[in-house]
Amino acid sequence: MKRILLAVSGMSPQIITEALYCLHCDGRDVDAIHVVTTRDGKDLLQAGLLDSGRGQFYRFCKEYGLDARQVDFSRDNMHIPLDARGRELPDIVDQDDNEALLVLCLRLARELTQGDTAVYFLVAGGRKTMSSCLSFAAQMYGRPQDRIYHVLVSPEFESHRDFWFPPREARRLELHDRQGRSFWMNTDDARVQLVSLPFLSLRRHLPGHLLAGPDTPGALMASLVREEDRGFTISLAAKTVAYGSLQVDLKPVWLALLAFFAEIRLQSAAPVPTDSRECPPWFLETGEILNRQNRIAKLYEHIAGGRKDGMSTTGISSLNADNFHSYRSRVNQALRTAFGPAGELLAIQPWGRRPNTRYGLRIEKRQVQFQEK
DSSP states (O other), X not given: OEEEEEEEOSSOTHHHHHHHHHHHHTTOOOSEEEEEOOHHHHHHHIIIIIGGGTSHXXXXXXXTTOXXXXXXXXXXXXXXXXXXXXXXXXXXXXXXXXXXXXXXXXXXXXXXXXXXXXXXXXXXSSOHHHHXXXXXXXXXXXXXXXXXEEEEEOTTTXXXXXXXXXXXXXOEEEEEOTTSOEEEEXXXXXXXXXXXXXXXXXXXXXXXXXXXXXXXXXXXXXXXXOGGGOOEEEETTTTEEEETTEEEEOOHHHHHHXXXXXXXXXXXXXXXXXXXXXXXXXXXXXXXXXXXXXXXXXXXXXXXXXXXXXXXXXXXXGXXXXXXXXXXXXXXXXXXXXXXXXXXXXXXXXXXXXXXXXXXXXXXXXXEEEEOO
């Protein structure tokens, strides 16, 4: 069985060699190493671990009698999430960055858990959101032989620039306390432990097509919702939209627009036309929507608790054709991200050609619940 270390790493690449040391002590040397990191993290990994054959990865292998050539680890195994323009992210700083990171973690987890492998998911490095994304990926695709690990290092040695793993022969290192005063300790005083974290694998509950190919995080989560639970609940008080047991927070301006269309849908008892070429009777033209923006503004005030910070001259209370389409696009994207293909059911959909396009929710009345309080 091929053992693979899949780690997240930020500005402290030492966690890789520390984990390798612990696995070696347990008799579980790995055959391949893959690291999810950022553009800046990749530079540190290359300089610290590889360095053209002189890095700490090679020093560790030499120290403990391992053949580095037998381990699949190179710059090609360093995976960096990309932004919308295909550029490597220097850091994870906002929602879009986090979504790109999560998609990358899911893809790698799905690919590496195929075949006769055991994947060790190392969540010790990087920002907390990086650890969370990799843990989520392990829960989605992990198998009985896979593990989630965290590395614990004595505080005095943690992130020390000269401590990458306990060497066979102890060395003295200069350390500093919280007041910046220096003192010396031997490396054999360092405790490096690999902690196995329990997790509940959901892999067996995923449909076959989600194991065979990549898909969105929302699609994965939506596939786990039981058939009898499949319906949407829009809660103004909680500022959320729920689909079965899944839930997403929406910005008040987005939720106000979605709630407006949900109200319009619930006022009609008509079913969704079976012919997609037929317009549902509750769909509205852009002019009709703009004429009702007072209701949208009131919904916003209710959701925001009376605040009017989203009600500028270009905001939700001053809708025009351009910002309506912008709001609609963002609402729909948030629903797709959260619920995958199921999010399309609640999306604000168009019907017909401009300038006579109509908009509304193409969903059965029984599938939507609306909670104002």
